[in-house]
Structure formats: structure tokens, C-alpha cells
Amino acid sequence: MLPQPIVEQLVAIVGESRLLLEADDLQRFGVDRTTLWQAAPCGVVLPGTVEEVQSIVRLANQYNLAVVPSGGRTGLSGGAVAKDGELVVALDRMNQVIEFNPVDRSVKVGAGMITGQLQQFAEEQGLFYPVDFASSGSSQIGGNIATNAGGIKVIKYGMTRNWVAGLKVVNGAGDLFELNKGLAKNNTGYDLRHLFIGSEGTLGLICEATIQLAATPLESSVMVLGIEYFSEIVDVLTCFSRDLDLSAFEFFSQQALDKVVAHRGHAVPFQTETAFYALLEFEHSSPDVVDKAMELFERCVDKGWVMDGVLSQSLSQAKNLWKLREDISETLWQWQPYKNDISVRISRMADFLGEVDQLVMEQYPDFEIIWYGHIGDGNLHLNILKPEVLSVDQFHSKCANVSSSIGQLLAKYEGSVSAEHGVGLLKKDYLHYSRSAVEMDMMRSIKRAFDPNHIMNPGKLFDC
């Protein structure tokens, strides 16, 4: 329960209709896409300006009230969960285009802008926002930045980090920072912008962002290839990426395909069934690029790596092939999956996967495992489906054990326990497998500097 004096002061800042205290609002704004924690915020406040955000953070400092920043709440690691009486600060109303400049090819937007709307806006200007992923229809750009969102185009365009030319943030002390101001070159000391990118709301609230836009990509083609052995997916990737400028290289397992086909009614790409499928995309940078792709396809068939394949002959066929990959994540929600979002260097992936596969077979003999991911970035999504017979708690506790084993393997392979989903609540116990003790010390020092009273998203990323 939010004490009355705080209620009154929040209402004075944002107006009565922008402070939500009803149970269903608390429930809705207190969770992300994870299902492991119960929402229990003390209130939800919806500021409309940067100044209102500053006032809210100063008030929170005064009352030592924990703040959870909230975007589209599509996160998969519990980073936006408010389970301990925190105040949720939702950026939904700060969703405008503030300034578009065609010469700079950049757009300044409020943090609450939906990712898909930014993509749409860029398209209307004859430009392109290249960060894309399954939840871009509801995720917000502020949350994308706070988690350095990745997705399906990283192999060519990089993570969200690459597209942030400026940030307006309010730190945990309520101070306003205008970072980098949209400049292409700015070597004036430590780049604090990059600290906020991926900080998961633990240093402050992202209020506005200046986003660099790219040129509209050329027309592209999509290929889906059937591959029997995991290690050969890496061979195929190496073969294709040497000679083609790939804009995506994804993979999924037969099990993933089965689920998507059964639940979404999509057609299979071809009749041959193989253990794995690679989906690759390339832009038509020159007229002979399709011939080159066919030549590489044949080379991979001759090597015995690829069993069958299809090349899109139209934009609509390309879109349909993409759905086989893009719809996996949403399809799996009904099984309340435990998601491992891990990465290693591409060159180590085949060995790493061999060991993970063995570990999973030993430790999850009864669980259904669905593999897919962004193999071109060394990023694997290992989804474990909850058996009906287990409660959420039982399931989570079993998965947590295996996560430790996977963490140990990741430490051995110098990999990451969170490639693109962030750490939040879900991964913080495994963070030490990827980050050393001295790194953790420095992260805590940085947290103290930006958030001296420790009110910003406490308990996320690490415990202080």
C-alpha cells in the first residue's frame, strides 16, 4: 500500500488519472512475460514529461521507495517485474516522435514508443530501423535500450546499442543527463550512454532516445535449409557468410517446426524432415547474388551438410518462411517455457553444443526441449517446456539446477549466460559464470554512483 502522503504528491506531479492503484492495474503493470513471480507493486505512475520523471524519482528518494521502470513488459528475464511493493514508473505516455531530421537520418522519440511504430515511422520516411524481434509489436524503445535488445538482424545490423545516438536519462538521484546528443563522433571522456544501454533500469530511467536510422535495405531472399547435424549448421554458416553479405542466419529444430506448423497452420518448407533447419536471408546487392546463393547451396549439398532446401521466389514466400522461425517464441508460451538465452563465439559453438546436448539429455530425460536461435551471432535459445504434472515452482527449481550446469559449461567456453534477454531476476544467480568478481565489484560501484539510495530496480541484475 502506498502511504497517503506519497499518493498525494504523486497525484500533484502527474494528475489523478495517471496514478493507478487498482488491483488489475497493479497486476498488469507488475509483470513482464515471465510467469515465475507474482506482481505486487504499490502503485503505477504514468509520467508525461521528463520533468515529471525527475519529480517522481526525487520523491522516491525522499521516501526511500523502490522504482521499477516499465516499458512494453515483453522482457523474458523478469527485469520489469515489481514483486516487492515497488512503484512502477511506466513510460507509455512518453511515446511521441519529438524530432525527425532527414539530413542526420535520426529521430528523437519518447522512451514509450512501441518498437513497431518506430519501424513504421522510419519506413514512412524512406528509412529503416533495423532492430527487429518477435515482440516488436508491443515492446517499447526504452525497454529495448535498457536491455540492449538483439533479434533477427544482428548479424548485419548489430544490437540496439548500435543505433542509439543520444539518450536523455534521469538517474537514481533524479539528475538529468543528456548523453551524446545525436553526435556521430564525440570523444569527450567516458561514454555514459553505453553504460545505460543494457543497464536494465538499475541506474536510472531512459526518457528519450535519439535513434540513428539506416538506409532502406534492398530486396532480399530467404532460404531454408534442412540439416541433420548441429555442427554442420556452423559449417553452412561459415560457407555462406564468406561469400554472401547475410542479413540473417537463424536456426530451429524439427521439434520447433512441428509445434509452429501444428499451432499456426503454416506449411512445412519442404517434405524432407531433418533434425535442424537453417533460415538465411541476403539482400540483392548485385544481380548475381541469387546465383551465388544457389552455388553455395549446391556446395553444401555436395558436402553432405544440407539435405534439402528452398529459396523464396517472392516477397510473400519469404515472409511465410520467416514465420516458421518468428512464430516459435509466441507458440511456445502455452507451455510456460524456461528460457535459456546463451551465447558463445561461433567457432566454439559446435563443441559447446555437443556438451550441452549431452548434459540436457542426462539431466532433463523427461522434459521436452526446443532449440532455436540466432546462430549467426552464436546465440542459442534453449527452451524447456513445463510438463503438465509439475507446478511452476517445481519446474523452476528443476530448471535452475540445470542452469547451473549450463553456466559452468558457459564459463569453460567463455560464453554468456544472457546473450540478448538481459539478466533481471531470472539470471542473476548465474551472472558470475560470465562476469568475474572484479567486474561485479566495478558494476556495484557504478550502481552506487548513479543510484546512491539504491532505489532503481533493486534486486535486478545483482544484489547490492
Place this chain on the structure above:
Amino acid sequence: MLPQPIVEQLVAIVGESRLLLEADDLQRFGVDRTTLWQAAPCGVVLPGTVEEVQSIVRLANQYNLAVVPSGGRTGLSGGAVAKDGELVVALDRMNQVIEFNPVDRSVKVGAGMITGQLQQFAEEQGLFYPVDFASSGSSQIGGNIATNAGGIKVIKYGMTRNWVAGLKVVNGAGDLFELNKGLAKNNTGYDLRHLFIGSEGTLGLICEATIQLAATPLESSVMVLGIEYFSEIVDVLTCFSRDLDLSAFEFFSQQALDKVVAHRGHAVPFQTETAFYALLEFEHSSPDVVDKAMELFERCVDKGWVMDGVLSQSLSQAKNLWKLREDISETLWQWQPYKNDISVRISRMADFLGEVDQLVMEQYPDFEIIWYGHIGDGNLHLNILKPEVLSVDQFHSKCANVSSSIGQLLAKYEGSVSAEHGVGLLKKDYLHYSRSAVEMDMMRSIKRAFDPNHIMNPGKLFDC
């Protein structure tokens, strides 16, 4: 003078021949390309391993000895100057390729590797290291990272920051950090790698770097265009960048061209003399790209922006045209220039330049000014040549006054007082024009966390 106990312990760490105490060595290792400060280090030590670097930093902490990291000493802001009895730690011996991986397209190198050698190595592997600038033949990769070096390909390939996939650093406390380990995706909290990039040796010493390499670029063509008015260079840039994937867009003034032609014996690009020249480069991504470039050229001529132009017809002609731009910096050294390396957003450049031009005419009526720079990144190099009648000190003090006026203009235009050269000693008094008081506070807090005894490159970037 380095006290005897420290000499003995340093010799025990690196061996006698790797501790330099002779006057000419102290002179050589105590300066960068600036000429404003006198070298006065207490010694120069040349470690050969990361462990030796750690031992040196721990020893320095014990004796409260200031440390200046030293790379190729090609810096232009005094970041590597040792003028107050510091110990110079030169990374020259740590210049090996440690590991190359063709699947990851990455190479791990010692921080002392010369930039040009890295470019060469990449080329030998059929790959490409895209960061390039006038001093790449002697600058070192560690120094490039510490200053986030830019150069002539930033418009397409970005700064050094974009190519650093991993860093091995020793912070000011002597702790070893292995940051990001070459991963493409790694969202596990604050990305400390990005803090070290551009930190100018104030947080620690960069020992090794994992560098991402790019695909070999396609063949490219170069155009030089004669343009009479500054604002129209921006019009030409906007016109070309909308329809062509530019890999460079540079400019220089008639005065710069005159100097290069006179001192290097290069041919002028064409007979028409104009106040400014734009040099642009584009890769042949499709066969009609040259036709497109010619069409854009004609459009710019029709608009009255471009007076004359030349398109390279061969690789050697392209190289010769590039020399007109690339040789400017070296040509100007004989005048001991005071270098302003500033940036604003491209869309604000024309207005900004109008004001700078007026300011410079008013405040430097007798000085010779040479303009050139990376206009495609909003980055201008304003070089003020020292008149023979003035001493270095007199000249510097006059220039410093004007720098304050330019700083005020930059603050108004939300620009940067150091686009790509870094802050070092030269710009620290002007840093507040680009970074706010709260940003400075956070930078100092971060400095304290990584360098608790304040031994790393003290007095550079800011005073603590």
C-alpha cells in the same frame, strides 16, 4: 629521478634492458604529436606480458607513482604526454597476433600492434580492418582504443569502438579484467568494455584486444568536387548519401589543397579553383552505381552547388585523389598547428560553420586557418598555423582564448569539443562545454572506482 628501490623492482619485473632511464629515451617516450609540453617522465618501462603490466601497476600503487600508458604516441591532445615525473608504460613489445579465428572473423592482438600491421594482417586473411587515418602507420591499436580513434571511413564503418569485441585490461588497482571475450551478443549487465574505449588511459591499461574484422570491401571509386560555399557541401552530402552507400565524405579548403600541392608535389584534381573541395568514395555494390554517381554529380552541378569535379578512372587515380586529403595533416606539422577537432550534427553544420567562420575572422585576423575534416560525420578540423613571430607559448595562449569562444558556440549547437582526437591535456579546460556537471561527477566516480589511488594518467581528461 626514479628512486633506487623502484628501479630495482622494475628491473626484477621486466629485466634490465626493458627499463629505460636515458635522457633521449625519456624525451622520446614522454611526448605525443603535440608540441606544447616538455617531456619529463621518471622512466620508461616496456612490459612483455599482461602479468608484467599487473606487477608494474601494483608497484606503482605501492609507491604512489603516476603511470602514463604509451602506444604509438601519435595522439594530438597530449593524452600520452608525461611531463610531471610519471612512469611511462610503453606497450611496444606486446605487439603480437595472439589468436586469429576465421570462423569468428576476429583476431586477438597485443595492444602494442601497429594499426597498419593489423590492416595488413586482415588483408592477408582475405578480411578488412576498416579503421584508417593519417597516422595508422605508427599508431598502436591500444592507443586507438583508448582514444576511440575515428578517421576516414567512419561514415560507413564507424569508430574504433565498433570493432572491439573483447578487451583484456589492467585497471588502476592492478586487477585484470577480461571484457566481453569476443562475443557478438552478451547482455550481462554494464558493458565495461565501452567504458575503457575512449578512457584515454585514465582507468587502466589496455593490454590485449579482440578485434572484429569486416569482409573485404568491393572496388571503389573516388570523386573530388569543387564547391564554392560551405553550406552547399552539406547539400551535396545529403544529395549523395540519400542514393549512394558512401564509404567516405571528406572536405578540405583551397588553402589546404594549396599547401599539399606545394609541399607534396601532388597534381590538382582539376583546374577550376573553388573555396572548398569534397572528396567522396563509394563501393561498387552494383554495376549501375557509377552511373548513379554521375547522375548525382550532374544534379549537384545543375543546382549550382558543384563547380567542377573528377571521378577516378583507376585504382591509382583514386589513391592519388585520396592523397590530397590524407597528406594534409602531415603537411601542416611544420607550422606547429593548433588543432580544433570539433563536431556537431550534420544538420546543424552549415549554421555552426557560419558562426565559427565569423568568429575566427574576428579573433584571428592575422592567423592562417586551414579547414578540413570528415564532413560526413559532422567532424571539422580547424587548424590554426603558428605565425613565425610568435613563440609556442604566446601562440598557445592566443589559441586557448579562441577555443573558449568556439566551446561556447559548440555548447549552443550541442556539439563536441573533441570529435575524435580525445581530450588529454589540450581539451580538458573545454570539456565542460560538451559534458554537464552531473556527467563530470559521474566520470570522477567511475575514475575512483577503477583507479582508487589515482595513479592512471593523472591530469588527463579532467582533474580529480
